[in-house]
Amino acid sequence: MEEYQDIESGNISPNMNLIIRISDVLNVSTDYLLKGVELDDTTETPYSRMLKSAIKRSGMSLTEIEVALRKLDVKTNRSYLSKLQNGNIEPAGDKINIAISSVLHIDPIEFRTLAYLEKIPTEIIEQIKKS
Template sequence: MNTYTEKLQQYIRDSKLSLSQICKLLQSKGLKTEKSYLSKLQNGKLAPASDMMNKALAEVLSVDPVELMAAAYREKIPAEVLERIRGSA
């Protein structure tokens, strides 16, 4: 199972877009973001992005938004809640 950071890094690498290009595309969608924010996200220095940002990133990177959001949720959900969810599945 890939972490949010690993997925995001792979998606960015596969897109062949620079962080500056991604940032401009996100800004054209009305999201205020900076290259430094994207860098911190892909390097795991920040918690996973919001659903809105993940959906926009997925659109810009031409990937499934659910994959990115699911990876984000796995890291945001407290361990005991995640364990309970897994136990009831």
């Protein structure tokens, strides 16, 4: 409690381990905690929305998901998962998406389809629609 009061009053700065633990509990990125920047809705995609919703429904922290993925022989980290759910990077590949689907109990075909659609160039999607 004393440490929290010291941090709140500005007497000390929290260490990175504490920031990571807080971000896991709140299910937000460390960037959000450190910069105080709200998520820009323009970065969200159907893929990231599905992932974010599944993470929220699961009640798991990003660290817990990371550990579960490692048990499936998929090496990733909290930062990567945070970037995926916030739409800050392109969707993961098949191996990771299949593992995420398993851990979060979401439809792997739907999840992978959203990933593929996001990766396909717009002009190709338009051509497919015309066919």
